[in-house]
Amino acid sequence: MRDFVSMRTVIEASYFVAAILFIYGLKRMSSPVTARGGVVWAGAGMVVATLVTFLYPGMTNYILMMIAIGLGGILAWISGKRVAMTDMPQMIALYNGMGGGAAAAIAAVELFGGEDHGMVFGVLAVAGGMIGAVSFSGSLIAFGKLQGLIKKSMRFGGQQIVNLILLAATVVTAGIIVVQHGEPNLVVLFFLLALVLGVTMTLPIGGADMPVVISLYNALTGLAVAFEGFVLQNAAMIIAGTVVGAAGSLLTQLMAKAMNRSLANVLFSGFGEQAAAGGEQSGSMKPIDATDVGVMMAFANKVLIVPGYGMAVAQAQHKVWELTKILRERGVDVKFAIHPVAGRMPGHMNVLLAEAGVPYDIIYDQDEINSEFATADVALVIGANDVVNPVARTDPSSPIFGMPILNADAAKNVIVVKRGQGAGFSGIENALFFLDQTRMLYGDGQEVAANLIHEIKAL
Amino acid sequence: MIDGFIALYIFMLAAFVGHEVIGRVPAILHTPLMSGSNFVHGIVLVGAMVALGRAETPLELTIGFIGVFLGAGNAVGGYVVTERMLEMFKSSKENK
Numbered sequence: 001m002r003d004f005v006s007m008r009t010v011i012e013a014s015y016f017v018a019a020i021l022f023i024y025g026l027k028r029m030s031s032p033v034t035a036r037g038g039v040v041w042a043g044a045g046m047v048v049a050t051l052v053t054f055l056y057p058g059m060t061n062y063i064l065m066m067i068a069i070g071l072g073g074i075l076a077w078i079s080g081k082r083v084a085m086t087d088m089p090q091m092i093a094l095y096n097g098m099g100g101g102a103a104a105a106i107a108a109v110e111l112f113g114g115e116d117h118g119m120v121f122g123v124l125a126v127a128g129g130m131i132g133a134v135s136f137s138g139s140l141i142a143f144g145k146l147q148g149l150i151k152k153s154m155r156f157g158g159q160q161i162v163n164l165i166l167l168a169a170t171v172v173t174a175g176i177i178v179v180q181h182g183e184p185n186l187v188v189l190f191f192l193l194a195l196v197l198g199v200t201m202t203l204p205i206g207g208a209d210m211p212v213v214i215s216l217y218n219a220l221t222g223l224a225v226a227f228e229g230f231v232l233q234n235a236a237m238i239i240a241g242t243v244v245g246a247a248g249s250l251l252t253q254l255m256a257k258a259m260n261r262s263l264a265n266v267l268f269s270g271f272g273e274q275a276a277a278g279g280e281q282s283g284s285m286k287p288i289d290a291t292d293v294g295v296m297m298a299f300a301n302k303v304l305i306v307p308g309y310g311m312a313v314a315q316a317q318h319k320v321w322e323l324t325k326i327l328r329e330r331g332v333d334v335k336f337a338i339h340p341v342a343g344r345m346p347g348h349m350n351v352l353l354a355e356a357g358v359p360y361d362i363i364y365d366q367d368e369i370n371s372e373f374a375t376a377d378v379a380l381v382i383g384a385n386d387v388v389n390p391v392a393r394t395d396p397s398s399p400i401f402g403m404p405i406l407n408a409d410a411a412k413n414v415i416v417v418k419r420g421q422g423a424g425f426s427g428i429e430n431a432l433f434f435l436d437q438t439r440m441l442y443g444d445g446q447e448v449a450a451n452l453i454h455e456i457k458a459l
Numbered sequence: 460m461i462d463g464f465i466a467l468y469i470f471m472l473a474a475f476v477g478h479e480v481i482g483r484v485p486a487i488l489h490t491p492l493m494s495g496s497n498f499v500h501g502i503v504l505v506g507a508m509v510a511l512g513r514a515e516t517p518l519e520l521t522i523g524f525i526g527v528f529l530g531a532g533n534a535v536g537g538y539v540v541t542e543r544m545l546e547m548f549k550s551s552k553e554n555k
Contacts, residue, residue, distance in 0.1 A: 018502070022499050022502070023476055023480065025495070025499075026477075026480050026481075026492075026495060026496065026499060027480050029488070029491065029492055029495045029541075029545070030480060030481060030483070030484040030488060030492060031484075031485075031488075032485070032487065032488060032548050032550075033550075035488060035491065035545045035548055036545045036546060036548065038495065038545070039495055039498070039538065039541045039542050039545055040542075042495065042498060042499055042538075043498075043538050043542075046498075046499075046501060046502065046504075046534055046538070049502060049505050050504060050505060050508070050534075053505045053508045053509065054508075056508075056509055056512060058512075058513065059508075059509065059512030059513060060512060060513075061511055061512055061514060061520065061523070062512075064511065064520065064523075064524055065508055065511055065512065065527055067524075068511070068524050068525075068527035068528040068531065069504075069508075069527060069528075069531040070531075071528055071531075072527065072528040072529060072530070072531030072532040072535070073531045073532070073534075073535040075532060076531065076532040076533075076534075076535040076536030076539065077535050077536070077539055079536065080535070080536045080538075080539030080540045080543070081539055081543070083540065085544075088490065088494070088540060088544065089490070091536070091540055092490075092493060092494050092497055092537075092540065094536070095497055095498075095501075095532060095533050095536035095537045095540070096497045096500075096533070096537075098529040098530070098532040098533040098536070099497070099500050099501060099503050099529070099530065099533035099537075101525070101526070101529040102503040102504065102506075102507045102526045102527070102529040102530035102533060103503050103506075105507060105510065105522050105523065105525050105526025105529065106503070106506045106507055106510045106526055108522045108526075109510040109511075109513075109514055109519050109522050109523050109526070110510070112516075112518055112519055112522070113519065214493070215493055218493055218496060218497050218500075221497075221500050221503075222496070222499075222500045224503075225500045225502065225503045225506070226470070226473075228503070228506050229506060230461065230466055232506050232509055232510070233461055234505060234506055234509070235461060235469070236502055236505060237502050237503065237505060237506050238461065238466070238469055238470070238473070239469065239473045240499050240500060240502040241500055241502070241503075242469075242470055242473035242474050242477065243473050243474075243476055243477035243480070243496075243499065244477065244496045244497075244499050244500040245474070245477065246473070246474040246475070246476070246477030246478045246481075247477035247478065247480055247481040247492075247496050248477075248493070248496055250477070250478055250481045250482070251481055251484075251489065251492065251493055251496070254484075254486075254489065255489060258486060258489075338486075338487070340486050340489075343490070345489065345490055345493075346486050346489035346490065347486055347487050347488055347489035347490035347491065347492075347493075348490045350487040350488075350490070350548075351490055351491065351544050351547065354544075354547035354548050354549070355547050357549075359549055359550050360487060360548050360549065360550060361550045363487060365485060365486050365487065366486075
């Protein structure tokens with residue numbers, strides 16, 4: 001490293017390699033077979049990019065830098081290792097918020113510095129700062145809601161108008177900063193407005209819609225990182241940020257679609273939490289005991305298990321997998337049917353089942369499995385409710401009308417494992433429970449699964 | 460300098476790459492993949508390091524410090540949870 005130019009070349013080459021590793025890693029993460037290696041490739045890219053940044057010309061404050069990296073890294077490492085799989089969505093929100101905050105901090109340093117880099121750079125700096133700050137405070141609210149720290153959804157009349165005014169005020173302040181750069185009070189006001197906007201945008205959104213919002217903030221943080229990358233002339237940030245921005249936007253749309261909601265609907269309506277009562281169901285719910293269910297499943301040809309978030313709350317996934325193994329040893333064809341919103345967010349249920357040891361090749365998506373219910377002897381619904389409710393197909397007045405559901409009602413026998421007789425999370429009565437071929441197996445998910453294992457072993 | 464139309468070209472191409480990479484992903488990987496992309500924008504750490512490295516006034520130093528702290532949290536936390544989730548994805552053959 002003889003002079004400035006060659007140092008610059010080493011740095012740029014390393015960023016180039018890092019960008020390739022990020023894209024290759026993400027590509028591998030998009031298939032279950034290669035996913036595990038994918039994150040390691042991306043991780044290598046991150047290490048390369050971080051190490052080489054220490055060589056950046058004209059930098060000081062190395063000790064402070066090491067302390068900050070050490071503190072942030074260790075805290076995140078410990079929390080990331082400890083978090084339960086059921087709490088994963090809010091943890092992602094928290095880390096994402098940190099990224100948004102970091103992007104806003106970069107913008108703040110640039111703006112307080114007050115140097116004039118020209119109009120384009122000014123616009124990109126404030127745009128990245130604003131998006132980053134909104135993503136920061138919004139993600140923290142999302143974290144608080146899913147973690148149960150914020151219980152209520154705060155709504156008041158004219159909330160949309162307040163948000164619009166806040167947005168307009170933030171943009172106007174941003175505009176003034178770009179034109180007459182370096183006014184510290186305005187910069188402070190700008191960031192305060194953006195932070196408040198993130199809070200008021202997120203507070204009214206219900207818990208059930210939160211995953212879509214987290215995904216949106218993830219995409220926004222990516223965009224903020226890309227903008228600050230332009231300001232700092234850092235190619236790795238531009239490319240990684242833009243890739244995440246695009247991928248995150250697509251992922252947000254896919255999630256919203258899987259939940260049968262449009263993005264605008266999620267952001268501006270606030271269903272998610274209102275309990276809209278459905279029509280009354282005729283007929284009665286017919287109970288059954290574990291012995292009968294054990295016999296029914298043990299002598300079935302095909303059993304489809306429909307797990308819901310209730311199963312994870314009851315920590316029943318390990319017992320359910322044990323049950324599955326016993327049945328498979330007896331030659332029963334057992335498959336898991338996963339609705340896109342079976343967990344707290346699309347794909348969350350797969351993570352929870354994977355944690356219990358269920359191999360991914362007996363877990364099927366809704367589209368793959370739905371035609372198989374007609375040939376199944378038993379559909380075991382455990383902790384799921386709305387995702388198997390046939391009124392989504394038949395009753396236009398129902399709030400879930402039009403949502404694609406799992407065709408559990410097509411199976412010869414339907415066994416519903418449920419704590420009590422009440423309506424589910426959304427408060428909508430489930431027509432499936434009243435069908436002729438449906439039997440209710442009341443009890444805690446984990447106990448019920450243990451009982452079933454016991455009964456089948458005794459046969 | 461990454462400027463003007465060059466910048467626009469990079470932006471456009473990277474956006475298409477992001478879109479393509481995620482395009483055909485099965486729903487079972489949505490959560491880990493969101494977590495993975497969350498990790499990738501942890502590259503913001505690099506920018507925060509540069510901002511702190513050039514900071515002079517106490518205010519800039521404070522903000523820069525917070526930025527690096529947050530960026531490191533994003534990168535490390537994002538990696539740890541993604542790795543933990545993907546580690547569990549095994550097929551029937553590997554499971555025995």
